[in-house]
Amino acid sequence: MENKAIIEGVLQEFAGLAKHPRKSYHEKAVSDYIVSRLAALGITAKQDGVYNVIADIPATPGYEAAPVTMLQGHMDMVCVAKPDRTYDPLTDEIVLKRDGNILSADGTSLGADDGMAIAISLFLIQQPIVHGPLRLVFTVDEEVSMTGATHLDPAHVQDVRYIINIDSESIEALCVASAGSSHATFTRQLSRQKADGQAALVLKAAGFIGGHSGETINEGKSNAIKAIAIGLQRLAQAGIAYTLAAFDGGDAANAIPSHAQAVIVLPADQVEKAQDILAAGAADHKLVYTDIETSISLTAEPAALPEQTVSPADTKALVVIIHPAVNGCLRIRKGCPTGDLTGQLVFHVPEKALLGCVVPAVAPAGHGAPQLPALHQLNEFQAGVVGALVTVDHSLFVQRGAVVLHQPLHHLQNEIHFQRFAHGIG
Numbered sequence: 001m002e003n004k005a006i007i008e009g010v011l012q013e014f015a016g017l018a019k020h021p022r023k024s025y026h027e028k029a030v031s032d033y034i035v036s037r038l039a040a041l042g043i044t045a046k047q048d049g050v051y052n053v054i055a056d057i058p059a060t061p062g063y064e065a066a067p068v069t070m071l072q073g074h075m076d077m078v079c080v081a082k083p084d085r086t087y088d089p090l091t092d093e094i095v096l097k098r099d100g101n102i103l104s105a106d107g108t109s110l111g112a113d114d115g116m117a118i119a120i121s122l123f124l125i126q127q128p129i130v131h132g133p134l135r136l137v138f139t140v141d142e143e144v145s146m147t148g149a150t151h152l153d154p155a156h157v158q159d160v161r162y163i164i165n166i167d168s169e170s171i172e173a174l175c176v177a178s179a180g181s182s183h184a185t186f187t188r189q190l191s192r193q194k195a196d197g198q199a200a201l202v203l204k205a206a207g208f209i210g211g212h213s214g215e216t217i218n219e220g221k222s223n224a225i226k227a228i229a230i231g232l233q234r235l236a237q238a239g240i241a242y243t244l245a246a247f248d249g250g251d252a253a254n255a256i257p258s259h260a261q262a263v264i265v266l267p268a269d270q271v272e273k274a275q276d277i278l279a280a281g282a283a284d285h286k287l288v289y290t291d292i293e294t295s296i297s298l299t300a301e302p303a304a305l306p307e308q309t310v311s312p313a314d315t316k317a318l319v320v321i322i323h324p325a326v327n328g329c330l331r332i333r334k335g336c337p338t339g340d341l342t343g344q345l346v347f348h349v350p351e352k353a354l355l356g357c358v359v360p361a362v363a364p365a366g367h368g369a370p371q372l373p374a375l376h377q378l379n380e381f382q383a384g385v386v387g388a389l390v391t392v393d394h395s396l397f398v399q400r401g402a403v404v405l406h407q408p409l410h411h412l413q414n415e416i417h418f419q420r421f422a423h424g425i426g
Contacts, residue, residue, distance in 0.1 A: 001127070007101060009126075013037075014103070014119035018094040018111065024076040024144040026090055027051050031075060034138060037122060050140055052148045054156050057125050057134035066132025067161030071124070073117020074142030074167065078212060080251035081108045083259055109255075113212070114142065117166035135160060142167075143254050186321055191311040196243065198268035202261060202303040203228055203278065205249075207295035210258025217256070218329040222289045224260035225249035227298060229322035232262065234281045236319065240274050242266040243309035244318060265309050275300050 016037065022030040031051035038045045038055050045055035053075070059066060079089035085107035095106035104110060121136050137156060139148025157163075205224040228249065235242055242264040249260025266274060282298035289296065309315070 006123070009123045010116070010119050011098075011103065013122045014112075014115055015096060017115050017118055018096055018105075021079075021090055021092060022076050022111065022115075023079045023089040024141050025147075027075050027140045031138075031140070034075065034118060038136075041122070041126060043125070045136075048151070048153065050147050050151045052140055052152055053136070053138040055136040057131075057136065059133045060130045063130060063132045068133045068135055068159050069131075069162040069164060070135045070137055070157070070160045071117075071121045072137045072139070072163055072165045072167075073114045073121065074139045074148065075114070075118060076141055076143050077111035077113065077115060078109050078143050078252050078254050079111075080255050114167040120166055188314065188317055190314050192308050193243075193311055195245065195265045195306055195309050197241075197265040198305075199271045200245065200263060200265050200303040200305045201271065201274060201300050202263050203231055204259075204261045204297070204299045204301075206259045207293075207297045208256075208258040209293055209295075210256045213254050213256045220289075220292050220328060221256055222285070222293045222296065223327045224257040225322065226257075226325070226327045227285055227296075228260045228262050229319055230285065231278050231281050231298070231300075232264070232319045233323045234277050235264075235274055236316070238273070238277050240266060240270050240277070241312075242270075242274070242315070243312055244315040245306040245309045247318065263303055263306060265306065271302070 017030070017033070020030040020033045028051050031047055031053055034053045035045045035047055038053075043055050043057060045053050047053055058064075079087075081087035087108050094108060094111055096110075097104045097106050103112070118138055121138075125134065125136075135156070137152070139152065141147035142149065205227045208224045208227075209221050210224075211219075211221065228247070232242075232244075243266075245263040245265055247260075247262040250257035278298070278300040282296075285298060286293070286296050310318075
């Protein structure tokens with residue numbers, strides 16, 4: 001088959017998928033779509049209690065005795081949008097834009113991670129390709145908590161000899177561990193007061209690289225929420241008597257915040273001093289990230305005076321909890337198998353060695369006790385790569401480690417909600 005026909009076929013399947021919202025923890029609609037799409041192709045799929053989809057594809061006649069191979073990916077996506085883009089990830093489809101063979105989305109994340117796994121799998125099973133027994137497994141919540149992987153019935157992998165995971169940007173690599181996450185929520189009841197001051201400033205952090213916090217947490221990027229908090233702490237240390245009226249930042253729990261802003265109220269005679277302090281802080285911040293963040297913009301401009309702010313005590317509490325939080329990767333776990341892998345190969349890792357490199361994901365509230373990922377049930381971990389495909393799912397294994405600030409931090413209403421997002425790189 002010509003490359004063009006392959007590309008068109010895969011993109012057609014992806015376009016169908018893009019019409020169905022699939023934010024983490026909200027995958028029922030897309031799970032139902034996948035089941036119905038498989039049914040249209042003559043395949044009966046199973047849908048488990050957390051909406052994982054499992055489907056067996058019969059072998060080509062004469063190849064029934066071949067080892068079972070699993071094609072695996074996840075159906076949820078990181079849902080983010082540009083600040084000026086109206087987008088509800090629970091109801092809106094992804095609007096696709098195509099320029100030749102380049103596919104993008106109109107002002108939102110595309111969801112190729114990991115919608116392409118589903119699109120590729122759906123395309124492949126329609127092709128006249130000789131194959132043994134295949135099993136499609138599409139899990140939920142890979143981007144946030146591994147719910148699908150930790151709740152996958154071990155029976156679905158116990159007869160599997162090879163896994164081809166379709167979820168990685170590194171073609172010539174085997175993934176045997178990955179970034180994981182844990183969440184902590186801090187809540188504080190707010191006291192509001194009439195704006196006590198004569199002037200207001202809006203602090204804006206923009207132009208930060210951002211990106212997937214699991215894939216790029218170890219690249220030394222800055223964090224827009226953290227940058228605003230550092231600026232606010234500088235003002236406090238300099239004796240500027242300000243109060244917060246608003247603080248917004250970021251888009252999703254697993255996306256490094258690329259933008260943030262805060263509105264503060266302060267005495268009119270301290271505005272110029274505050275702007276000088278913030279400008280010096282911005283210069284320092286840019287210097288620290290010179291070789292990484294090349295497009296940072298940190299500004300403090302006059303703003304309309306709001307009617308209310310939160311109290312000085314609440315203002316201090318918010319800044320104090322954000323400012324010291326660690327951003328980035330604390331450490332990289334050593335000892336996992338590494339190396340450059342090319343060509344056709346089969347890679348075997350004893351279970352004991354594998355379990356020394358990874359720990360299981362923690363089940364979120366309401367989903368029962370934490371469980372070992374299903375692949376840990378095997379006596380021997382066997383991962384196969386065919387051609388340049390990548391194996392072993394980063395939704396099946398999790399490695400913990402560092403902390404990065406998490407968003408969204410909504411306008412200050414009646415409560416402060418602040419969350420940390422922890423990552424480690426296996």
